[in-house]
Amino acid sequence: MDDQQGLIWFGNLEEVAKKSLDYLKKKDSFLKILSWGVDYSIWPAHLMTSCCGAELAAASGPRFDLERLGFLPFGSPRQTNLILVEGTTTIKMARVVKRSWEQMPSPKWVIAMGACAMDGGIFFDSYNTIVVRDYLPVDVYVPGCPPRPEALAQAVLMLQEKIKRQRQDLIKTVD
Numbered sequence: 008m009d010d011q012q013g014l015i016w017f018g019n020l021e022e023v024a025k026k027s028l029d030y031l032k033k034k035d036s037f038l039k040i041l042s043w044g045v046d047y048s049i050w051p052a053h054l055m056t057s058c059c060g061a062e063l064a065a066a067s068g069p070r071f072d073l074e075r076l077g078f079l080p081f082g083s084p085r086q087t088n089l090i091l092v093e094g095t096t097t098i099k100m101a102r103v104v105k106r107s108w109e110q111m112p113s114p115k116w117v118i119a120m121g122a123c124a125m126d127g128g129i130f131f132d133s134y135n136t137i138v139v140r141d142y143l144p145v146d147v148y149v150p151g152c153p154p155r156p157e158a159l160a161q162a163v164l165m166l167q168e169k170i171k172r173q174r175q176d177l178i179k180t181v182d
């Protein structure tokens with residue numbers, strides 16, 4: 008009810024909202040808009056695990072400008088939906104990365120960047136390091152030592168493609 012305007016809303020608003028949502032979910036355009044919104048809101052947690060982080064910095068600069076793809080690092084895990092692991096993670100640092108991942112809302116994704124994140128790289132079989140797949144579900148791998156910023160841009164595009172394919176699953180999270 009709006010006292011100023013004298014408007015009164017009748018009916019069960021919760022039921023009306025549910026019926027509207029059910030109707031929209033059947034419309035392909037609604038799915039496309041939702042998917043587009045998620046695709047272009049890839050917000051990684053601002054974590055630097057190793058030297059590949061310099062390439063992330065370059066990718067965020069004006070020459071490569073990943074923000075044009077909706078890729079924008081945030082300081083708090085609670086406002087993010089992507090963990091980007093840049094290279095090596097020590098076992099000690101992996102605990103911090105895992106805790107950040109657990110604080111992030113769903114849906115969320117993981118990109119493992121660099122040879123060290125994929126299989127250990129130059130730290131292969133080291134006593135104090137761990138590869139990303141052993142503590143997080145990786146969506147996209149970016150090979151190289153270090154990978155170029157273009158490779159990171161390609162990984163973001165591939166992740167967007169994956170999100171499009173998961174469109175139906177995303178709709179279920181709206182319920």
Ligand code: SF4
Pocket residue numbers: 057058059093094095120121122123124128129151152153154
């Ligand atoms: S892949 Fe190369 S650049 Fe990246 S963290 Fe490992 S050693 Fe450093």
